[in-house]
Amino acid sequence: MTAIELSGVTKRFGELTAVNDLDLTVEEGDVFGFLGPNGAGKSTTINVLLDFVRPTSGTVRVLGHDAQADSVAVREQTGVLPEGFDVYDRLTGKQHVTFAIESKGAYEDPDAILERVGLAGDGDRKAGGYSKGMRQRLALGMALVGDPDLLILDEPSSGLDPAGAKEMREIVREEAEDGTTVFFSSHVLGQVEAVCDRVGILRDGRLVAEDSIDGLREAVGSDETLIVTVDAATEDDLEAVRAIDGVASAETDGGTVRVSCDSGVKTDVIGALEEAGVTVQDFTTQEASLEDLFIAYTEGEVAE
Numbered sequence: 001m002t003a004i005e006l007s008g009v010t011k012r013f014g015e016l017t018a019v020n021d022l023d024l025t026v027e028e029g030d031v032f033g034f035l036g037p038n039g040a041g042k043s044t045t046i047n048v049l050l051d052f053v054r055p056t057s058g059t060v061r062v063l064g065h066d067a068q069a070d071s072v073a074v075r076e077q078t079g080v081l082p083e084g085f086d087v088y089d090r091l092t093g094k095q096h097v098t099f100a101i102e103s104k105g106a107y108e109d110p111d112a113i114l115e116r117v118g119l120a121g122d123g124d125r126k127a128g129g130y131s132k133g134m135r136q137r138l139a140l141g142m143a144l145v146g147d148p149d150l151l152i153l154d155e156p157s158s159g160l161d162p163a164g165a166k167e168m169r170e171i172v173r174e175e176a177e178d179g180t181t182v183f184f185s186s187h188v189l190g191q192v193e194a195v196c197d198r199v200g201i202l203r204d205g206r207l208v209a210e211d212s213i214d215g216l217r218e219a220v221g222s223d224e225t226l227i228v229t230v231d232a233a234t235e236d237d238l239e240a241v242r243a244i245d246g247v248a249s250a251e252t253d254g255g256t257v258r259v260s261c262d263s264g265v266k267t268d269v270i271g272a273l274e275e276a277g278v279t280v281q282d283f284t285t286q287e288a289s290l291e292d293l294f295i296a297y298t299e300g301e302v303a304e
């Protein structure tokens with residue numbers, strides 16, 4: 001089954017078009033990373049899925065339901081970690097989870113949920129005294145209540161330390177293995193890369209890319225960065241490198257040359273540098289990170 005299906009969704013706020021003719025499909029059980037620069041329309045899209053915002057036009061289906069006509073059914077089956085979640089200072093962590101359990105009409109042990117998100121020893125403390133990361137863990141725990149079929153996580157790793165971020169990724173993976181679809185919006189690209197099966201990149205309300213991370217790498221064409229340590233190199237020395245088919249870009253700071261290229265042309269790059277009189281001391285390769293791809297899609301040539 002398709003978990004999320006947006007067809008031709010547009011949302012205007014007065015003159016401003018926040019989401020522009022968006023088509024997006026997320027299959028059941030997928031972990032989908034939803035990326036985009038500030039103001040791209042990510043939160044608006046999430047709000048449309050949950051019927052907190054009505055689209056100007058287009059249709060939205062979530063877990064087989066019409067997101068507007070059957071919004072109650074959608075919310076019953078969905079766990080949400082909203083961006084900028086605020087705790088009730090005077091309630092304990094356990095009271096928060098108990099509240100979520102009661103609101104969902106679920107039968108769950110709040111302590112088991114607290115344990116899952118690493119708050120086992122802190123359930124009886126007032127949430128007002130929690131650190132930012134602990135608040136985020138609590139929010140994740142509340143989203144997990146009721147064994148949702150869809151988890152919507154808006155910036156879930158915000159405030160988490162590396163150990164917390166890792167635990168969060170593990171929980172996401174466990175949920176996905178259990179058949180839960182995860183819709184994961186984030187600016188922390190490393191998180192998305194580590195956990196998502198597919199990603200969609202939104203820019204100015206439009207989807208500019210939707211693929212697996214490997215698929216995006218292939219589409220960008222420059223799947224690796226070659227880092228060459230040299231004795232000295234100038235802009236002129238790079239001309240021949242840039243002329244090689246399969247080289248997307250080449251830059252130098254004098255002592256290092258960074259070349260973004262297809263993996264098949266690395267030896268040609270080294271050869272061209274040596275032919276230009278540059279002494280190559282060493283070289284390493286780096287796979288294009290999601291960050292490079294994100295920039296390519298939102299600012300660079302691919303975006304055009």
Ligand SMILES: Nc1ncnc2c1ncn2[C@@H]1O[C@H](COP(=O)(O)OP(=O)(O)OP(=O)(O)O)[C@@H](O)[C@H]1O
Nearest residue numbers: 013016017018036037038039040041042043044045
């Ligand atoms: N209720 C609203 N009224 C008017 N404009 C809005 C409203 N909600 C969002 N917008 C505008 O719509 C555009 C998209 O905003 P949105 O919050 O969806 O982006 P985002 O991708 O989630 O950004 P961020 O990463 O900064 O959270 C922005 O220009 C924003 O100012």
